[in-house]
Amino acid sequence: MARGQRPVALVTGGAGFIGSHLCERLSDEGMDVVCADNFATGSAANVVHLLDRPGFRLVEADLTEPLDLDGPFGYVFHLASAASPRDYLRLPVETLEAGSLGTRNALALAEAHGARFVLASTSEVYGDPLEYPQREDYWGNVNPVGPRSVYDEAKRYAESLTMAFRRARGTDVGIARIFNSYGPRLRPGDGRVVPTFIRQALDGEPLTVAGDGRQTRSVCYVDDTVAGLLALARSDLTGPVNIGSDEELSVLALARLVREITGSDSPVVFVDRPVDDPRFRRPDITLAAERLGWRPRVLLEEGLRRTINYFRAQRGLPPVSEWV
Ligand code: NAD
Ligand code: UDP
Numbered sequence: 195m196a197r198g199q200r201p202v203a204l205v206t207g208g209a210g211f212i213g214s215h216l217c218e219r220l221s222d223e224g225m226d227v228v229c230a231d232n233f234a235t236g237s238a239a240n241v242v243h244l245l246d247r248p249g250f251r252l253v254e255a256d257l258t259e260p261l262d263l264d265g266p267f268g269y270v271f272h273l274a275s276a277a278s279p280r281d282y283l284r285l286p287v288e289t290l291e292a293g294s295l296g297t298r299n300a301l302a303l304a305e306a307h308g309a310r311f312v313l314a315s316t317s318e319v320y321g322d323p324l325e326y327p328q329r330e331d332y333w334g335n336v337n338p339v340g341p342r343s344v345y346d347e348a349k350r351y352a353e354s355l356t357m358a359f360r361r362a363r364g365t366d367v368g369i370a371r372i373f374n375s376y377g378p379r380l381r382p383g384d385g386r387v388v389p390t391f392i393r394q395a396l397d398g399e400p401l402t403v404a405g406d407g408r409q410t411r412s413v414c415y416v417d418d419t420v421a422g423l424l425a426l427a428r429s430d431l432t433g434p435v436n437i438g439s440d441e442e443l444s445v446l447a448l449a450r451l452v453r454e455i456t457g458s459d460s461p462v463v464f465v466d467r468p469v470d471d472p473r474f475r476r477p478d479i480t481l482a483a484e485r486l487g488w489r490p491r492v493l494l495e496e497g498l499r500r501t502i503n504y505f506r507a508q509r510g511l512p513p514v515s516e517w518v
Contacts, residue, residue, distance in 0.1 A: 202226040202265055204309075206257050206300055207273035210236035211379050212314070212372070215420045216271060217241055221250050228263060231274065232256040234288060235281045240379050257296035258288075261303050269427050270304040272297060273314040275349075279342065279468060280385025286344040293348025294355070301359045301367075310366045312427050313356045315434060317373040317475055318346045327476040330371065330434050340470040353434060360432060368426040373438025373477050377416030377497065378504035388413060388498075391449050392505050395458035405467035407446025410474040414439035415497030418490035425486040436477035439490045455498055455514060 203220050207213045208229030213236065220227045226249035229241055233254065244250045255261060257274040275292040276282040282289040297313065304311035320328045321336035336346045359365040376388035383393070394401045414437070422437035443451075449462050482488045492500075503513040 201268040202228065203269040203271060204228045204230060204263065204265070204267045204303070205271045205273060206230050206296070207236065207275060207314070209233060209238055209240050209252070210273060210277070211240070211377070211381075212375055212416060212419060213273045214240035214379055215377065215416045216273070216423060217244060217250070219420050219424065221247055225249070227251070228253060228267075230255040230257065230261070230263065234285065235276050235278070235384070257299055258291045259299070261299050263303070265307045265309075267303065267307040267309040269312065270300055270307070270309045271312045271314070271423065271427070272300040274300070275314070276345070277316075278384040278386045279345075282345040283341055289344045290348045293352045297352040297355050301356065301365060304367075305359060305363055305365045308366075310368065310427055311356065311359075312423060313352055313367065313369045314423070315353050315369050315371045316345070316349050317371055317436070317438065317477065318342070319350050319353065319371060320475070321346060322470060322472045323475065326474060327440065327478040328436065329478040330436060330481055337470050342470045368429065368431055369434040370423055370426050370437045371434050371477075372419060373436065373475065374411050374413045375416050375419040376413050377501050380501070382505065387411065387445060387448065388452075388501065389505075391452040392456065392502055395452050395456040395460050396505060396509065398458065398460055400461045400463040401449045401453065402465045403446055403449050403462050404465055404471065406464065407449065407462075408444050409467070409471060410442045410444050410476065411448070412439045412442040412476045413448070413494065413497075414490050415492035415500070418492055422482060422486065422488050425482075425488045429486055431485050433481075435481050435486065436479050437482060437488070438477040438479065439494075440476055440479050441490075441494055442474070442476040443494070451495070451498060452502070455495065456502055457514065
């Protein structure tokens with residue numbers, strides 16, 4: 195597990211939103227990091243600030259092809275997959291392959307290196323949930339042939355494959371079911387609700403609330419998400435374990451909050467709701483609290499302010515004031 199006494203972590207999808215924060219945090223903690231990405235939805239710009247660090251390596255690789263990477267790896271974090279609905283609807287086959295072939299290749303690598311494998315699964319495995327809040331023992335309500343199924347079923351398969359490697363081959367695995375995360379490095383055009391509302395508010399465009407906006411989400415600041423992934427990696431928990439905020443709010447309330455913090459007077463407009471859009475979503479995070487000692491720390495207003503300030507900085511604008 196060590197190269198020159200330092201643990202090496204492989205982060206697949208490391209040039210994406212969550213992956214880049216994970217790479218940074220692992221590097222901050224003194225680990226050697228290999229970031230493998232095919233840049234389908236991520237960008238080298240997200241990790242460019244890490245390239246000069248000793249022990250950090252960026253490798254262009256498609257996880258759906260067999261991998262031959264220098265380790266030895268102590269940890270394999272498997273994040274490679276489109277994650278935004280706009281991206282996975284645009285890349286349906288690639289998304290299914292990242293979840294199936296990609297997960298298989300990442301698991302095989304972890305097995306070969308005797309590494310601990312952490313799967314970035316998703317709250318989408320619960321589909322449009324019929325139980326509330328969602329506990330890990332809920333099996334979900336997924337439409338297997340709907341447009342979102344390319345993502346949901348890929349992740350359900352990835353979880354199943356991960357469990358098969360553990361049961362049949364003794365691979366050391368942990369499954370994180372990540373709920374909506376947000377923060378700096380989200381792309382303004384990736385279509386997810388937080389970056390979309392922020393971009394629209396900063397551009398003075400109407401905020402596009404889907405349906406009547408009463409559907410709920412519980413959004414978690416990316417630093418907390420990354421802390422949850424690390425806690426899982428360092429534990430012996432197989433899971434699955436929910437990693438997300440339990441501070442739930444409606445999409446309409448989120449739009450109003452973004453308007454308030456940005457000081458924007460953009461109107462809200464109501465647009466069609468996507469097919470199979472889940473009506474509500476809130477994790478039960480008891481398992482993470484009890485087994486990992488983890489819970490989110492960053493309050494929504496603070497996380498949104500940091501994210502808005504990132505978007506403003508990208509446009510050369512000063513940060514918003516501390517007080518809203
Ligand atoms: P992202 O799109 O920003 O990052 C995904 C990264 O994976 C990108 O850099 C992309 O180029 C890379 N990738 C995709 N296919 C690949 C392939 N075949 N080979 C190599 N690299 C590939 O998305 P994100 O929000 O950072 O999500 C990261 C992971 O976390 C995903 O697995 C996603 O399913 C999971 N997740 C994210 C959220 C969230 O709210 N952001 C919620 C639940 C689960
Ligand atoms: N949404 C919205 N306006 C947008 C983008 C998304 O109202 O411009 C809604 C979307 O319909 C869903 C919620 O916000 O109800 C979260 O969507 P997102 O795509 O961020 O993630 P999901 O949780 O659906 O994967």
